[in-house]
Amino acid sequence: xxxxxxxxxxxxxxxxxxxxxxxxxxxxxxxxxxxxxxxxxxxxxxxxxxxxxxxxxxxxxxxxxxxxxxxxxxxxxxxxxxxxxxxxxxxxxxxxxxxxxxxxxxxxxxxxxxxxxxxxxxxxxxxxxxxxxxxxxxxxxxxxxxxxxxxxxxxxxxxxxxxxxxxxxxxxxxxxxxxxxxxxxxxxxxxxxxxxxxxxxxxxxxxxxxxxxxxxxxxxxxxxxxxxxxxxxxxxxxxxxxxx
Amino acid sequence: xxxxxxxxxxxxxxxxxxxxxxxxxxxxxxxxxxxxxxxxxxxxxxxxxxxxxxxxxxxxxxxxxxxxxxxxxxxxxxxxxxxxxxxxxxxxxxxxxxxxxxxxxxxxxxxxxxxxxxxxxxxxxxxxxxxxxxxxxxxxxxxxxxxxxxxxxxxxxxxxxxxxxxxxxxxxxxxxxxxxxxxxxxxxxxxxxxxxxxxxxxxxxxxxxxxxxxxxxxxxxxxxxxxxxxxxxxxxxxxxxxxxxxxxxxxxxxxxxxxxxxxxxxxxxxxxxxxxxxxxxxxxxxxxx
Ligand SMILES: Nc1ncnc2c1ncn2[C@@H]1O[C@H](COP(=O)(O)OP(=O)(O)O)[C@@H](O)[C@H]1O
Ligand SMILES: [Mg+2]
Numbered sequence: 001x002x003x004x005x006x007x008x009x010x011x012x013x014x015x016x017x018x019x020x021x022x023x024x025x026x027x028x029x030x031x032x033x034x035x036x037x038x039x040x041x042x043x044x045x046x047x048x049x050x051x052x053x054x055x056x057x058x059x060x061x062x063x064x065x066x067x068x069x070x071x072x073x074x075x076x077x078x079x080x081x082x083x084x085x086x087x088x089x090x091x092x093x094x095x096x097x098x099x100x101x102x103x104x105x106x107x108x109x110x111x112x113x114x115x116x117x118x119x120x121x122x123x124x125x126x127x128x129x130x131x132x133x134x135x136x137x138x139x140x141x142x143x144x145x146x147x148x149x150x151x152x153x154x155x156x157x158x159x160x161x162x163x164x165x166x167x168x169x170x171x172x173x174x175x176x177x178x179x180x181x182x183x184x185x186x187x188x189x190x191x192x193x194x195x196x197x198x199x200x201x202x203x204x205x206x207x208x209x210x211x212x213x214x215x216x217x218x219x220x221x222x223x224x225x226x227x228x229x230x231x232x233x234x235x236x237x238x239x240x241x242x243x244x
Numbered sequence: 245x246x247x248x249x250x251x252x253x254x255x256x257x258x259x260x261x262x263x264x265x266x267x268x269x270x271x272x273x274x275x276x277x278x279x280x281x282x283x284x285x286x287x288x289x290x291x292x293x294x295x296x297x298x299x300x301x302x303x304x305x306x307x308x309x310x311x312x313x314x315x316x317x318x319x320x321x322x323x324x325x326x327x328x329x330x331x332x333x334x335x336x337x338x339x340x341x342x343x344x345x346x347x348x349x350x351x352x353x354x355x356x357x358x359x360x361x362x363x364x365x366x367x368x369x370x371x372x373x374x375x376x377x378x379x380x381x382x383x384x385x386x387x388x389x390x391x392x393x394x395x396x397x398x399x400x401x402x403x404x405x406x407x408x409x410x411x412x413x414x415x416x417x418x419x420x421x422x423x424x425x426x427x428x429x430x431x432x433x434x435x436x437x438x439x440x441x442x443x444x445x446x447x448x449x450x451x452x453x454x455x456x457x458x459x460x461x462x463x464x465x466x467x468x469x470x471x472x473x474x475x476x477x478x479x480x481x482x483x484x485x486x487x488x489x490x491x492x493x494x495x496x497x498x499x500x501x502x503x504x505x506x507x508x509x510x511x512x513x514x515x516x517x518x519x520x521x522x523x524x525x526x527x528x529x530x531x532x533x
Contacts (some may be wrong), residue, residue, distance in 0.1 A: 010371050053429055079435040090430035103444060104434035156434060 010059035037212035043195035083153030143174030323485035344416035400472035419450035471512025
């Protein structure tokens with residue numbers, strides 16, 4: 001079967017700093033893959049390449065077998081299908097929660113304001129934020145802001161959702177409510193690619209775990225394989241460091 | 245609860261030593277401010293009238309009859325300043341926004357536009373306003389354009405709008421630059437085009453941040469409008485000059501200054517207030533002292 005997302009020999013540098021080296025990775029439809037690896041190993045860059053926030057230097061990124069990284073391709077239709085949630089939430093501070101969610105629905109998908117608003121309310125309801133619809137982001141806790149950011153991405157009904165260390169900027173007691181949202185998404189048919197430092201969570205939620213080391217895949221396998229009996233010395237070292 | 249208790253027993257809430265100390269400090273600085281203002285005022289009121297030529301200055305600058313006589317004419321003439329201000333302001337904002345957007349464009353193909361916009365702001369900010377008003381205000385009508393498009397009033401206003409749009413464009417640009425890149429990333433990741441991102445996400449945040457400096461520029465504009473008089477139109481400054489010559493008295497200039505102040509001071513206070521508010525909103529908690 002054609003993978004949902006496929007990276008084929010992707011390379012990416014910033015100046016002389018090579019961040020992704022000939023990296024290949026296939027993710028099946030509905031699969032949950034976690035990216036783990038040291039800070040600076042290229043997790044964020046990889047995710048940004050998948051929804052075309054970065055141009056790759058070499059190789060190809062495919063969505064349903066279609067080369068989305070081809071030169072001169074309009075990125076906007078791709079971004080409708082591939083959502084991303086950032087470490088720092090990036091909500092629009094000058095818009096209410098509801099407007100944050102409906103902006104792209106109306107401007108990109110062409111929905112009417114009423115339809116968009118109903119859709120936003122349904123999602124807010126589903127994730128326990130119904131009463132926050134008309135509040136502005138700075139009146140929300142970090143956990144609530146990140147949940148809104150996830151809802152904003154989900155509202156576009158993406159086929160693929162990229163999550164970039166979405167709990168790293170949160171106080172420990174707020175991590176749980178955000179991870180609960182992600183747990184709810186698993187099995188809904190959406191394909192999830194998750195960069196994370198939460199090893200316990202990666203182990204629990206992932207179909208496969210991918211360990212990145214300086215821009216390439218050092219090891220990939222089921223959580224039991226990667227966490228239980230890592231084959232690569234670098235994986236073992238990394239896991240020793242983060243579990244201590 | 246605690247407050248009710250104090251009221252019932254008739255006691256003021258007890259101040260801590262620190263609160264007591266800070267209260268004393270506040271009283272002390274209020275006293276110093278009041279005392280020094282008083283000293284300066286007395287000095288002015290006592291010494292200025294004792295200057296050898298005070299009588300003559302008083303007559304030629306502060307002639308009460310002259311004030312009453314000139315005031316209606318000057319207010320009438322001030323209307324022209326208000327009108328010039330009213331039609332140049334929207335033109336300045338529109339032009340400035342276009343230039344700022346041109347300078348912020350990112351596509352490599354638009355390099356000539358960026359360069360042009362940069363050159364425009366450099367020239368406009370580099371030439372004295374008055375010189376530009378002379379050049380455009382006399383130069384363009386001098387080309388022999390037909391009425392009514394040859395009026396110095398029109399081209400003086402255009403010159404003013406051109407100069408100011410250079411400054412205001414820089415203010416807009418600074419505002420646009422101050423919006424964090426992650427905001428664009430978020431908008432683009434949702435599929436918004438770069439134009440939609442600018443319009444719905446970047447500009448609204450940018451403009452909110454630059455309201456105080458924009459008002460600052462408006463205060464300056466309000467005064468610089470008078471420079472258009474130098475190429476002909478009879479607005480307040482010129483009317484004051486006419487009155488001065490006719491009555492051989494400088495009082496009309498003082499009246500004109502007061503009329504300007506009656507508009508610019510409220511605007512300046514508002515600007516300051518908005519600055520302070522913006523500062524409080526964005527610069528975090530103040531250090532104690
Ligand atoms: N926009 C950029 N410009 C220059 N260097 C960058 C940029 N983004 C990331 N990098 C560099 O790429 C490397 C990988 O970063 P990143 O993908 O953020 O890693 P991770 O998310 O795994 O911590 C780092 O060395 C970082 O400094
Ligand atoms: Mg990262």
